[in-house]
Amino acid sequence: MKMFLHQLRAEQRLYWRSTEAAIFTFIFPLLLYVLLGSVYSKPYYGKPASQVLLAALFAYGCAMVAFAGLAITLVIRREASLLKRLRATPLRPGTFVASLLASTLVVFALETIALFSLGNVVYGTPFPDRIGSMVALVVIGSLCFAAMGVGLSGLIKSAQGSSAVVNLIVLPMAFVSGAFGPTENFPHFLQVIGKVLPLTYFVNLSNAVYLQGQPVWTQPQALIILTAWGLAGLVAALRKFSWEPRDR
Amino acid sequence: MSAIVVRGLRKAYGELEAVRGVDFEIEEGEVFGLLGPNGAGKTTTVEILEGYRKRDAGEVRVLGHDPERPGRDFRERIGVVLQQSELWPNLTVRETHAVFAGYYAKPRDVDEVIALVGLTEKAGARVKTLSGGQKRRLDLGVALVGDPELVFLDEPTTGFDPAARRAAWEMIRSLRALGKTVLLTTHYLDEAEQLADRVAVLRDGVIVRVGTPRELTSAELAVEIRYRRAGEEIVVETTEPTRVLNELTAEALARGEELEALEVRRPTLEDVYLGLVDEGTTP
Numbered sequence: 318m319k320m321f322l323h324q325l326r327a328e329q330r331l332y333w334r335s336t337e338a339a340i341f342t343f344i345f346p347l348l349l350y351v352l353l354g355s356v357y358s359k360p361y362y363g364k365p366a367s368q369v370l371l372a373a374l375f376a377y378g379c380a381m382v383a384f385a386g387l388a389i390t391l392v393i394r395r396e397a398s399l400l401k402r403l404r405a406t407p408l409r410p411g412t413f414v415a416s417l418l419a420s421t422l423v424v425f426a427l428e429t430i431a432l433f434s435l436g437n438v439v440y441g442t443p444f445p446d447r448i449g450s451m452v453a454l455v456v457i458g459s460l461c462f463a464a465m466g467v468g469l470s471g472l473i474k475s476a477q478g479s480s481a482v483v484n485l486i487v488l489p490m491a492f493v494s495g496a497f498g499p500t501e502n503f504p505h506f507l508q509v510i511g512k513v514l515p516l517t518y519f520v521n522l523s524n525a526v527y528l529q530g531q532p533v534w535t536q537p538q539a540l541i542i543l544t545a546w547g548l549a550g551l552v553a554a555l556r557k558f559s560w561e562p563r564d565r
Numbered sequence: 566m567s568a569i570v571v572r573g574l575r576k577a578y579g580e581l582e583a584v585r586g587v588d589f590e591i592e593e594g595e596v597f598g599l600l601g602p603n604g605a606g607k608t609t610t611v612e613i614l615e616g617y618r619k620r621d622a623g624e625v626r627v628l629g630h631d632p633e634r635p636g637r638d639f640r641e642r643i644g645v646v647l648q649q650s651e652l653w654p655n656l657t658v659r660e661t662h663a664v665f666a667g668y669y670a671k672p673r674d675v676d677e678v679i680a681l682v683g684l685t686e687k688a689g690a691r692v693k694t695l696s697g698g699q700k701r702r703l704d705l706g707v708a709l710v711g712d713p714e715l716v717f718l719d720e721p722t723t724g725f726d727p728a729a730r731r732a733a734w735e736m737i738r739s740l741r742a743l744g745k746t747v748l749l750t751t752h753y754l755d756e757a758e759q760l761a762d763r764v765a766v767l768r769d770g771v772i773v774r775v776g777t778p779r780e781l782t783s784a785e786l787a788v789e790i791r792y793r794r795a796g797e798e799i800v801v802e803t804t805e806p807t808r809v810l811n812e813l814t815a816e817a818l819a820r821g822e823e824l825e826a827l828e829v830r831r832p833t834l835e836d837v838y839l840g841l842v843d844e845g846t847t848p
Contacts, residue, residue: 334655334656399653402650406640407711
């Protein structure tokens with residue numbers, strides 16, 4: 318436990334010190350929320366655009382922090398032999414992974430607080446009523462997307478291209494999944510693609526909890542599909558994760 | 566007692582046999598050099614001892630443990646400097662040491678270790694601002710912060726300028742003074758000669774010679790006697806330098822000549838090493 322807290326503290330320091338990662342994963346969703354919020358004004362689902370976009374960008378924040386950020390960080394550390402170096406210390410792999418997940422959870426929780434506070438200050442959006450369900454969403458989202466992030470890191474071979482590859486996946490996924498706003502007017506084939514992607518279901522969950530004020534367990538289908546994606550990520554992580562550089 | 570025992574060690578990567586039956590023993594407190602050209606199997610051997618790779622055959626004991634099934638305290642007692650590794654660019658030197666110190670049950674004082682590796686002035690600097698030599702010293706610092714008994718140094722000075730190498734040598738010597746056992750790999754002969762109590766020369770996955778640097782250089786190879794006569798350089802190779810030199814000087818004295826540019830040269834470790842390495846490659 319002491320080692321877990323030690324490593325969690327180290328991971329937090331590493332995250333906030335790494336300006337590029339912090340801007341890319343933490344600031345970007347906030348910035349996009351302000352930008353999109355100033356462009357869209359038409360209400361959706363009987364709610365103001367500012368609230369609909371907030372629910373969507375909450376999901377985008379999860380994809381950025383837990384999926385994109387974690388994947389890039391892990392590839393960079395792996396290729397720098399940093400993970401290999403850590404393996405030679407008494408730090409246990411389980412403790413390392415647990416602290417990495419906990420750190421991701423902390424960052425996404427702060428991202429969530431920042432997003433909802435920003436909405437409240439700039440657009441007067443209300444804070445969520447269903448606090449318990451929001452907390453559950455933060456935890457489930459972090460874990461599922463982090464598992465996919467670790468899995469993806471195992472599929473990326475070099476540090477140089479990692480940022481480009483991850484962006485190439487996350488940006489279209491966010492667009493098609495409705496994490497930049499509702500997709501009802503999208504062409505049919507994009508909506509079909511969206512139905513396969515995990516982020517779509519996280520957006521649905523976020524809409525249900527924040528916009529409709531429903532408890533998270535009223536959406537079993539979305540929860541099951543999201544969890545299935547998380548498990549697929551876990552399987553990829555277990556099969557493809559490596560402590561040692563690939564690119565040599 | 567032996568810190569490391571290796572018997573009949575073998576390791577292949579697919580078709581390529583990287584290590585083909587290696588035996589050696591390292592005593593506690595000894596600085597042992599594993600010397601050989603690139604691809605000789607040095608890093609494979611060391612990484613098996615560090616617990617990174619599984620061996621195909623043979624027996625390995627490191628501090629009484631089998632590194633494939635290390636007990637709880639194995640990693641507490643070893644320090645590792647990898648051939649190539651980077652640390653977190655955005656942490657300071659002190660923070661990096663402190664993070665590593667937190668992994669060990671009984672770490673050394675962080676500032677003491679930073680002083681030992683000569684980074685006190687850089688303690689507050691971010692890792693990304695360090696020079697190559699300073700980064701290597703940081704690698705050594707974090708390898709020592711857990712106060713290990715055994716330190717693995719895989720090519721610790723590769724890519725250093727001469728001044729940085731001398732500084733690194735001083736640090737490695739100070740490890741001996743601290744009573745640490747050190748396993749050092751290098752392809753620099755002078756480094757092995759300067760630092761190691763004993764050296765094993767590795768070639769194509771096999772140890773071709775083990776001994777103290779002195780033993781290796783005094784073995785077999787002929788002493789070279791060089792001088793000039795009438796502007797021409799003459800080289801005599803002999804295993805009986807005393808007799809040959811006596812004859813040469815006696816002749817010269819009898820003729821009333823001076824042996825110009827007379828030089829007697831013992832083979833350096835480099836000559837021995839190149840001799841050993843060439844044996845395998847020349848048909």
